[in-house]
Amino acid sequence: MLSCSKTNIFPYFTGQPQPLSGIRIVLLGQKCSGKGMAGDMILFKRLFGTAFNTAQSKRNLPHATCMKHEGDFNGVKVLVVETPGWFSDSSPPDWIKEEVLQGVSMCSPGPHVFLLVVPIFRSFTEKDLKAMVEVLKPLSERVWRHCMVLFTWGDWLSDFPVENYIVREGKVLQELLEKCGNRYHVRNPNRSDNAAQVTELFQKIIDLVKQNKGFFTTKLKQNRKRPWTYKQQQFIEEEWNKREEELIGKVMKALSNEPEKSTVSSAAHSMDEFLIPYCKFDMIRN
Template sequence: MAAYAHISKLAQSHPATELRIVLIGGRLNGSLSGKSSAGNIILGQNVFDTSRRTAQSEARQKEVFGRRVIVVDTPGWWWIWPKEETPKLDQIEIQNSVHLCPPGPHVFLLVIPILRSFTEKDLNALVEIMKPLTERVWRHCMVVFTWGHWLSDLPVENYIVREGKELQELLEKCGNRYHVLNPNRYSDAVQVKELFQKIINMVKQNKGCFTAESEQKKEWSRREQELVERMM
């Protein structure tokens, strides 16, 4: 925890005084994505229970590097299940997660565990889960690779190339934004500071956070414009 205090003075001068983060991820045969663990690493404290499955969305907050950081953990779904077989309550909890950090999250962290391969089924399931939040949600998404210690000394870029087109397609949808969290470096503030800087850069590019109402209005406006153009 001393490392957090050591770096906090550098972050206090930054104009972004609050970061709102939603964690999204699935699970497979008892292999957890590491969402709750990622939330604990980000907040620098064990605020999410990692001994059980997250059954409903829950928010925790803490001051980190002089900023108020709100992290929302959401229920994981089975990667191998199509959306229609994912429990309706889990789908609703994920959609409602945006309301637990008003006016909306700065970023959706899509949690991908390095200890398993990312397949076409995984990609399709994730795209379907995110669909109710509109296509514009991807502008606010970043991939976070958990269980980073499995990489050993291998650069994450090598892992991305090795995994193939499904993972690369997901990264493209997220603007090629990604980060690695290593649970063996739990108290290493640098990996969290670097993540925050990537989020802040994304927020600047997007000129704000994701809000469901505004994004839906933009989507309807886009569709209306397309309809007008087709009619013309």
């Protein structure tokens, strides 16, 4: 079993070895997209729930804020930040972008993956793509290297393959996937094997971490200014390769030991999920 909090696994982009304390995830998407349920699925607990509404009410805030929860996957620490959603029929307000930046800071030293939540029960439009790009714009183009599309409400597909769904949806959805390196995962609330779904997702995240040699950080440009000798750079690369192998071996070993069955309800319970009837009507209307 892997204990990430005690093991130095990945170097930081400066080349200095830093401990990988676990997997850090940021969830982004519109209202009704299923972010809260996805977060609960990943953590095997009903944590996000009505947290948005409760926090907003207690602090008398004008809008929702990011919510962070942590869990454990067979010894691997998992941190999930859910960012507030925006309405599908309007452009994301500036405070949404600020909250996304806040969500990144809550994943210090940086998130390993941004899961862009896309509900299958409604078409993904040009306006939706522009909104997603706008929300991520303050993080620079580099952020797309760390993005993955998470399709929710996968039960709407029935036995229809997700690849066929992507083709049927057309160029807009395909453009989003291309920006994410064609990385995606489907969350099906009707499947009883929740642990298997999370295992598959974590395997894809680990592949992404290996490809990027670390997590997303806004400090990359500053770190690149630090000079390194050839021998130092060679040592850094050797350490990267060594710790990549250690990361993959240990985390995959943890992933092979499935946790107990999830007790998470498939019912909608996040602030963004309170508007599901509206969303279904919106789908029919469009």
